[in-house]
Amino acid sequence: MNLRKVWGSMWSRSNSCKDSTKAIQVPRSSSSSSLGAFDQLPMDILVQILMLMEPRDAVKLSLACKALKSLAGSNRLWIFYLQCLQESWDSIFFAETSLRYGYPLRMVSSESEELSFMRVYGQRAQVPDSIIIDGGSGYCKFGRSKNASPSGRSATFLEFGNIESPIYARLQQFFVTIFNRMQVKPSMQPIVVSLPLCHHDDTESAKASRRQLKTAILNVLFDMNVPAVCAVNQAVLALYAARQTSGIVVNIGFQVITIVPILNGKVMRQVGVEVIGFGALKLTGFLKEKMQENNITFHSLYTVRTLKENLCYVALDYEAELSRDTQASMEILGEGWFTLSKERFQTGEILFQPRLAGMRAMSLHQAVALCMDHCDEAGLTGDGSWFKTVVLAGGSACLPGLAERLEKELQNYLPSSICNGVKVIPPSCGVDTAWHGGKLISNLSTFPGPWCITRKQFRRKSRLMW
């Protein structure tokens, strides 16, 4: 009731503002910078009052006169409205200040351009819903950009085979299946698609393979009449989801672990991408072996995977953990109760001691340290700290304790000149991290403009190349 009075009073004040400027030629500044009786109220209180209104009412108010325009259009008010949205404010702020101009990335600089969050709010409301598809080699995640999380997941390899090999028919079957499952027409909205982590080298043949894969994906999608496509590397999407534009992404993938240095949104292949030849599949396999050794019977690999996802963790100090009581149980529907003890942390330990699983691979911290060393040697920036932020991605990176352990191992392993300031960030959105990176882009106030290639642009480009 009180609010209605406040609103009514402000509204009549704003109307009288308009009338007065029409009727009598009052000097503009004196009439339009005043809120009449409300001038007595501190600015803070006025903004608090507006916060109780709906955004559309604040817009109406801002059209009334200059004083109300500056009050109702203030960034403070619209930041509040943006904070009320489903997406976190930190993510919105990161995206709107770091990603809004597309690639190459350009930060919004506070000196040269002030971002109007009122405009950002309005533009974000107009952005079309798009489909985000993160086609992982093991599991594909797909869903709408306006939804909080992916609506579906498929076992990519089991259903479609290797989608990293650019065979038209296979890619087509993959996308057709996803569109059917989502019950959407491909021609109705832009698509954000992750480019798989493969062909990492900086050689001409690797470049050609990457180009070939991207072109095949775009060809398939545009042949299905998709209006616009945004195709971004999976590791880069994971980095954006962690609200970073530079750093090292450690993706614990389905079959391999990939360590990707990224500077300002660009994969630094010339510095070197490290690959460790095992991944999530090996972790599940190792737990299965341990359970069999300890006479724990199960009927399916699904059970082992579920136990891994729910009971396993990474110990901060492996030796100390061996002497602790670490028993824990869980029930799996249709299979009964399972109790694990040492297997709970031995499984993740193979990331740091691959020899426990009989493998002669590099350990996770050695590979990340090697990557950091290469970044340091390359001397790409003045301050040399861009590679000290390590972002974990991939389902297995959700193992509790992994980030802390990796950070500890890196501190011990790296030379003192590099280890200062190293921080490891756990996957911000669990197994769906890369999908959420796509969501950040697809909800930008400037989307699809700077991030997408349209069907027309792609066809024209293809014609010019031949």
Ligand SMILES: Nc1ncnc2c1ncn2[C@@H]1O[C@H](COP(=O)(O)OP(=O)(O)OP(=O)(O)O)[C@@H](O)[C@H]1O
């Ligand atoms: N909370 C969890 N703890 C441990 N492992 C998990 C957890 N959640 C998912 N996983 C594991 O992550 C694996 C799938 O990871 P992910 O979906 O990242 O693969 P992907 O995207 O297909 O891999 P790639 O990066 O190779 O394309 C599965 O083996 C799953 O068991």
